[in-house]
Amino acid sequence: MPLDENRLFPLEGTARGLARALYDQISGLPIISPHGHTDPRWFAENNAFTDAAQLFVTPDHYVFRMLFSQGIDLDALGVPRADGRAEVTDGRAIWRVFAQNFHLLRGTPSWLWLTQAFADVFGIHERLTAANADALYDRINDSLAKPEFRPRALFERFNIEALATTESALDDLRWHQMIRDSGWKGRVITAYRPDAIVDPEFAGFTQNLAALGDLTGEDTMTWAGYLAAHRARRAFFIRHGATSSDHGHPTARTENLSSTDAEALFDIVKTGRATPEQADAFRGQMLTEMARMSVDDGLVLQIHAGSWRNHNPGVLAKFGRDKGFDIPTRTDFVRNLKPLLDAFGTDTRLSIIVFMLDETTLSRELAPLAGVYPALKLGPPWWFFDSPEGMRRFRELTTETAGFYNTVGFNDDTRAFCSIPARHDVARRVDCAFLATLVTTGRLDEDEAYEVAHDLAYRLAKQAYRL
Amino acid sequence: MPLDENRLFPLEGTARGLARALYDQISGLPIISPHGHTDPRWFAENNAFTDAAQLFVTPDHYVFRMLFSQGIDLDALGVPRADGRAEVTDGRAIWRVFAQNFHLLRGTPSWLWLTQAFADVFGIHERLTAANADALYDRINDSLAKPEFRPRALFERFNIEALATTESALDDLRWHQMIRDSGWKGRVITAYRPDAIVDPEFAGFTQNLAALGDLTGEDTMTWAGYLAAHRARRAFFIRHGATSSDHGHPTARTENLSSTDAEALFDIVKTGRATPEQADAFRGQMLTEMARMSVDDGLVLQIHAGSWRNHNPGVLAKFGRDKGFDIPTRTDFVRNLKPLLDAFGTDTRLSIIVFMLDETTLSRELAPLAGVYPALKLGPPWWFFDSPEGMRRFRELTTETAGFYNTVGFNDDTRAFCSIPARHDVARRVDCAFLATLVTTGRLDEDEAYEVAHDLAYRLAKQAYRL
Amino acid sequence: MPLDENRLFPLEGTARGLARALYDQISGLPIISPHGHTDPRWFAENNAFTDAAQLFVTPDHYVFRMLFSQGIDLDALGVPRADGRAEVTDGRAIWRVFAQNFHLLRGTPSWLWLTQAFADVFGIHERLTAANADALYDRINDSLAKPEFRPRALFERFNIEALATTESALDDLRWHQMIRDSGWKGRVITAYRPDAIVDPEFAGFTQNLAALGDLTGEDTMTWAGYLAAHRARRAFFIRHGATSSDHGHPTARTENLSSTDAEALFDIVKTGRATPEQADAFRGQMLTEMARMSVDDGLVLQIHAGSWRNHNPGVLAKFGRDKGFDIPTRTDFVRNLKPLLDAFGTDTRLSIIVFMLDETTLSRELAPLAGVYPALKLGPPWWFFDSPEGMRRFRELTTETAGFYNTVGFNDDTRAFCSIPARHDVARRVDCAFLATLVTTGRLDEDEAYEVAHDLAYRLAKQAYRL
Known part of the structure; x- marks a missing residue:
């Protein structure tokens, strides 16, 4: 059957009409896709x-x-x-x-x-x-x-203004280089994803440290050299367009250890013999280190917390990682983010974007935190919540406390290239429906709704990710 | 006042009309009641x-x-x-x-x-x-x-195709036998509820083990004999129509101990001197043992988790158990079900139905788990959530991740016989309202909605419970 | 733009019309404001x-x-x-x-x-x-x-029938006395807030104990004297109109220690050297002590639980307490309230009103608890949830289990005097919208809705707070 042109809008006529009008104004805006997992090789080779x-x-x-x-x-x-x-x-x-x-x-x-x-x-x-x-x-x-x-033709047809991919900190970014060298005007940029070198439980962690040393010429067996290597790789990524780093941790834990304690922890971690607790503490410490570097180099810090990866050992053994067995877990942001926020939460130079998979934290923790800490912004609903009901609940649960301007527009977060326009379209429709409902229940003026619709569809993502 | 014939449907006219049309198609379907607490004696004696x-x-x-x-x-x-x-x-x-x-x-x-x-x-x-x-x-x-x-006349008037009661593993099922012997065509079946012999904290647990031995002729003071006795009782229940077992545990904890460790745990438990932790571990182990038996004998495994029973000691002392002082508690399924799911979660021969009293687990844990593990299905909202708002939230929180086909239709779970048609009617209406909303907001085609309405009202319960 | 006279009502016409009719009946009722933070000095001096x-x-x-x-x-x-x-x-x-x-x-x-x-x-x-x-x-x-x-003129224009402020247990209530002495008819009453003398971690706790001794003539260095001093202050507050006490604790923990253990705990606490655990236990014990006193003197016991106060140390150091850095935390009521409820939960002489900042507890814990314990009532959504969406969710999440009559009407809880009418108006509108939705979906009769609307807007607050 043909798609309903009023899909995802409110049912009642006046609200539906306003949602439609809001949507008509913003549906043609270019797509800003500041976080995703498409393959840069597609755009480099254009096969x-x-x-x-x-x-x-x-x-x-x-x-x-x-x-x-x-x-x-x-x-x-x-x-x-x-x-x-x-x-x-x-x-x-x-x-x-x-x-x-x-x-x-x-x-x-x-x-x-x-x-x-x-x-x-x-x-x-x-x-x-x-x-x-x-x-x-x-x-x-x-x-x-x-x-x-072809990939580039679709990119242009999809009206994508900027598309970020995500690469490991150890990646040589050859495809990004090839895109730049090609002269093609499409803006495909990278993002700095250092899991392989900040997570002591990542497969091959110690070899990764060595590889990091080779790549940067730093002595990554020392805490100072390790941090310098991060700074070097971040600079390399920034030269390939990166405006953000991305951190996928099982919890939202952060730490802010003294230099001495951080160094001591690193000295254990680098041997590959960290306990689970030490590994967790190190990941937490590295979020704060990344924030410190971000104050200097301007990368936006993204934290994706709360997924229990590869829950089933049988499927992991047979099919490997990332086969649908990633299950959200209960997450605590109030206690876990505190060390990071104590250090940098009120620093207006910094932008930290937090994503969640535990909706219970939205009204209880994340909206109150983002509604007061200048450095903190709420990432859009993702993964299991990148959906009409998930997006509706996100707005209902966060807006009254954090408003619209502590959110950062939409991320498609996808490797499914052909779904990118549809995903952004769903988000734009749901947001227009939400705004139309606010106006028709007397909670927002109509002229404001037009402005906010534009902000949510385009401006906030561009601003939050410094694109 | 007379009942509103459009009760529980969406307010807006088009959606209401569609909900009505969907409901009219399925409102006359027979009732499948695969889990409940009516008294089989009513139907046996028909007084x-x-x-x-x-x-x-x-x-x-x-x-x-x-x-x-x-x-x-x-x-x-x-x-x-x-x-x-x-x-x-x-x-x-x-x-x-x-x-x-x-x-x-x-x-x-x-x-x-x-x-x-x-x-x-x-x-x-x-x-x-x-x-x-x-x-x-x-x-x-x-x-x-x-x-x-009379009970049988109401059963027929209520258009009940199958009704499961719940009996203790030690029950002699005399009323079920009497129903069968009577030649009455009403399908009233039992379900295997072994709390009295799997929960070391159940009143009279050690005597119950002895009684289990007497009933089955097994030596229930040995781990092997105890398991054999379960198998015997399950077979007895199956002969009286049972297609499921039912387990009401305070938490969703499961364990998958080695035979040696399980036997050692049983040797403590059978003495009646298990610590609370040992009792909890044993209950968890028995869920996995029940799953193992289900693979062989085909009983559907139902887990009802998360109720703090008899919260008030004063009322318990004066009025006894089950007097309304059962309070839901925060429940963790991701960690707690893992041992069971590691062992049997991908076994397509098995059907595990999980019920919850903690709504926060629906979108965060249960829908993601049921949306990937073949053996796992979501039980309907029950007890405090067997209600229009509870059912609506259940669909909104689970469908986007688990779909419709990892759910199992409705359970009335009641001893209030005269309320059974009303309870199923509420569920059918809420589901039709949800489907009509999906269609009128462009998220489902109308012909699909008719099919799903039928599935939710009738087919899924029949299939999930092997009726 | 002018305010929408139908703001916050349902969108669909029939439901909107009924919400309007319900609202028109109750919008002119006097305001009962049984919990708030206006300054009594305003009404005393009337500057x-x-x-x-x-x-x-x-x-x-x-x-x-x-x-x-x-x-x-x-x-x-x-x-x-x-x-x-x-x-x-x-x-x-x-x-x-x-x-x-x-x-x-x-x-x-x-x-x-x-x-x-x-x-x-x-x-x-x-x-x-x-x-x-x-x-x-x-x-x-x-x-x-x-x-x-002027304050008194606005108070009268706002049609406030009763307004409770909140004063420290050590307050001399001079402004309340001045209001009474003035002959002004406005009913401004106090509420007993003993944080400064029940929270061992409150700034100046030991000096506060000494001050309490001075005020009451009791030996507040003994457990018996300390309790007697509370009774004396409560009586003093009652003479100044108090009908309730108010307790803002980080958690909902309660304790019901033996006299001996309570006295031993007090003997540690009074030295100012309690550990965090001892401080927490003492706060919990004092809730039960307050309940015991309430049975005698009739004060309604209010528990506000779950806020992590002054989350950012930098802002606390620079700007002091209560500067917007209060973040809700996950709260457990089922376990934490049990000692208090074991002791007094079924005592019909007592009224305990619980407020929450963790919405996940509404359907899982608080509605089931309030729906069975005679002494327990649900406070309205407050702080981050004193909002249209927060109020709507509160009704949707609690009514099916706790009904309307285990709730206590609305609290504005504000120091923003000019917002009081608007806040009550929002609550009245949201409640009328909820009731109209119940009626138009066949879940309540229309004549009942008119009665409940009146109860929620006026009668329940008056009754619950004994005003």
């Missing part, structure tokens, strides 16, 4: 995508985790094993399994993103079913072969 | 109920706890003392207290269930008040004397 | 307020915390330093900063309260902007100079 299954099914954990939950083997969906090799590589066969089970996505944001991507990117206005699976597979693949479906 | 107060007030903890909270003595409501004897036995006197205080139920699901049961079962369309208390008491009692108000 | 900035900006932590969060210095808003002296005292300059940043309050209850106070109290129907800042400043200040804007 055609070739397979609908590889584009929409195999790499999309939202899709394959739902099918797996209903008993469908990950192998049948072409998900690679831990060794990198997939048991099933026949795109059409994978697509058929996907099509037969598309109804499992009912009520989920994936249904909405896929429906919109099929329609807006590929002109497909039928719902995917077992019956039309082959025909739609062929239509998408035929499209992908055309020049206007 | 008439005799007293409106005994049917609607005295056994209904939702009603008497609310009246108690406003200072009305439990004695005045006919609630039996701990010794089983009630201070007040005059049904009319009890009913008058109830009628005088009916306004205390405003805004609660009890108001809705009672109003609908009075109307649909007894043809009473007035609101209960002090003024009409005697008249309504007489009308209900007069009805109860008629043949068409 | 004119003189400065819009001192009335609306400098003392309002909702306003200055939001502006601070966006990088505006507290000095620029006239907030006094820790030594009591403000860096900026020019009201017009402060007002201009406020006006320039008024947009930061979009979507917050402050926007609504200020807009309504400007309109209803001062006849200002424009939105405050940088452009009209000076003109509005002058208009407000001109008004304040008139007799009809």
Whole structure:
């Protein structure tokens, strides 16, 4: 069926009309995508995508985790094993399994993103079913072969003003360099993700420290050299466009140890023999160190907290990391962020963006914190909350205490390139619906709503990420 | 006043119309009641109920706890003392207290269930008040004397396709046997509830172990014999129709100890001298043992977690267990279910249904877990959440991550027989309202909504409970 | 823009009409303000307020915390330093900063309260902007100079039937005495706030104990004398109109120690050398002691739990306490209130009102507790939840389990005198919206809704606080 042009707007007529008017004003604004996981190689090489299954099914954990939950083997969906090799590589066969089970996505944001991507990117206005699976597979693949479906062409068609990818601190950023060297005008930038060298429990941590030394020429076996190496890599990333660093920690713990204690902790950590508690403390200390560096070099500090990664050991052993078994956990920000906030929370030079997977913290902890600390901003609802209900609750739970201006617009946070316009569209619609509801219940003036709609869709992301 | 035929539907006209259309399609479907606490003796003996107060007030903890909270003595409501004897036995006197205080139920699901049961079962369309208390008491009692108000007649009139009761693992299931022997076609089945023999803190635990040995001929003083006795009792319950076991634990803790460690723990537990920690570990271990048996015998494993039972010692001493002083507590599923899920979470032969009393776990823990583990399904909102707002939040908080097909339809979980149709009706209406809202906001196609409405009202419960 | 006369009502026409009708019936009822922080000196001396900035900006932590969060210095808003002296005292300059940043309050209850106070109290129907800042400043200040804007005149114009302030247990209540002596009919009463003498971590605790001894003639270095001194002060407060005590604790912890253990704990605490654990236990014990005294003297016991006060040490050092850095924390009521409830929870002579800053406890803990314990009532949503969304969630999360009659109407809890009518108006509107929604979705009869609306707006507060 065709997409409802008033989707996600309030039901009542006056509010719906206003939401529509607000949306019409901002729906054509360029996309600012300041945090995501697309592959810079796509834009560097600009080769055609070739397979609908590889584009929409195999790499999309939202899709394959739902099918797996209903008993469908990950192998049948072409998900690679831990060794990198997939048991099933026949795109059409994978697509058929996907099509037969598309109804499992009912009520989920994936249904909405896929429906919109099929329609807006590929002109497909039928719902995917077992019956039309082959025909739609062929239509998408035929499209992908055309020049206007190459990565750069889609980037331009999607009206993306800036797109940040995320690279390991040890990455050589070759694809970003290649994009710059190519003369293409698309703004694809990197972000500094140092998990591999700040998390003592990361696979290969000690080798990573050594590699960091090699890359920077610093003695990363000393605390001072290690910190200097970070500063060098951050500068390197900044030269490749980075305006932010990104930190995905199991908890929001921060520490602000004395130099002596930090050095002593590093001396244990660098041996690879840190206890879990020491590892956790070190990760926490490094958030504060990153904040200190940010005051100098201007990188925005992003903290993604609260995911228990790779919850099932059997799936981890067989298929490796990041296979949909990442489960949110209860998170405490009031106590855990305090060392960082004591040190830098009132420093107006700094911008710390916090993301959560525990909604209970929104009204109780995060909105009150962001509503008073100048350095702290609330990241948009992400992952399991990057959805109409998740976004609505986010606004309802945060706005009354933190307002709109302690939030930072939308992040798509995705590797599903074709879903980027749909994801931003969902966020813009939900925000317009929220604003229209405020106006029609007398909590905001209409002229203000137009201004806020523009801020949420465009200006705040640009400003918060210094783009 | 008469019941609103569009009750619980969205307010806006288009959405309301669609909700109505969806509901009209499914409102006549048979009731599947796969988890509840009605008394099988009613259906075995088929004697008439005799007293409106005994049917609607005295056994209904939702009603008497609310009246108690406003200072009305439990004695005045006919609630039996701990010794089983009630201070007040005059049904009319009890009913008058109830009628005088009916306004205390405003805004609660009890108001809705009672109003609908009075109307649909007894043809009473007035609101209960002090003024009409005697008249309504007489009308209900007069009805109860008629043949068409006998338990089996009501069962058939309620259009119940299958009704599960819950019996202790030590129960002789005589009433279930009597139902079967009677030739009556009503499908009343049992469920295996082994709290008395898996919870070391259950009153009379060691005697219960001995009784289990007597019943099964197994040596329940050995770990192997104890497990064999469980298997024997499960088989006995299965012969009386059971398709599920049910486990009401204070927390969601599970354990997966080695055989040696499990045996060592049992050797302590069987003495009746387990510490609280050992008792808790044993309960957790037994969930995993039950899962192991379920893989073999096919019983669906239900876990009801998170209630602090009998919170007030004074009321417990005077009136005994289960007198409305059961208070939900904060629950952790991500860590606590892990041992069980590590062992059996990806086993597609197994079906584990988890119920919660802590809504904060829905979007943070349970939907992400059920949205990826094939063995795990979400039980419906129950007890304090078996209500219009509770059900609405359940769908809003789980659907985007777990979809509809990792849920299992509705459970009424009640001993209030006359409220069963009303309870299922509330669930069907709330689900149709939710679906209509999805469609009218462009998140689901209309033809899909009809299919999902049918699934939620009927098919999913039947499938999940293997009925 | 003019205020929407249907603000905060449901959008759909029928429900909106009913909400309006309910509201029209109760909007003119007198205000019962049983808990707040206005200054009794205002009503004692009845001097004119003189400065819009001192009335609306400098003392309002909702306003200055939001502006601070966006990088505006507290000095620029006239907030006094820790030594009591403000860096900026020019009201017009402060007002201009406020006006320039008024947009930061979009979507917050402050926007609504200020807009309504400007309109209803001062006849200002424009939105405050940088452009009209000076003109509005002058208009407000001109008004304040008139007799009809004196505190007592406003009190009468606001139609306040009773207003409770909050005083330290050591206060001499001179202003309350002066009000009584003046012959003015306005009912301004005090409330007993003993933090300074029950919290061992309160600044000057041991001196406060000595002062308590001086005030009462009791030997406050003995447990018996200390308790007797409390009884004496409570009696003194009761003579000045108090009907309640108020306790702001970091957690909801209560204790019910034996006399011997309580005395031993006091003997440590009185030395000023209690450990944090001992201090916490003592605060918990004192709640139970206060309950014991309440059974005798009839004071309603209010517990405000869950705020981490003065979270930022830098701001605390520079500007002192209560500067917007109070952050809610996760709270446990089921375990923490148990000692108090074991002792007094079923005592119908006692009234305990619990307030929360952790919404997750509403449906999980507080509604189930209040829905069964006769002594326990739910305080209204306060502080970060004294807002349209906060109030709506409060009703949605509590009513189905605790009903309406275990709640106590509205508290404005404010020192912002001119916002009192607006705050009560918001609560009345949100409650009427909730009731209208219940009726139009078939969950309450219309005649009941009129009665409940009156109860929530007026009767319950009066009854719960024994006014």
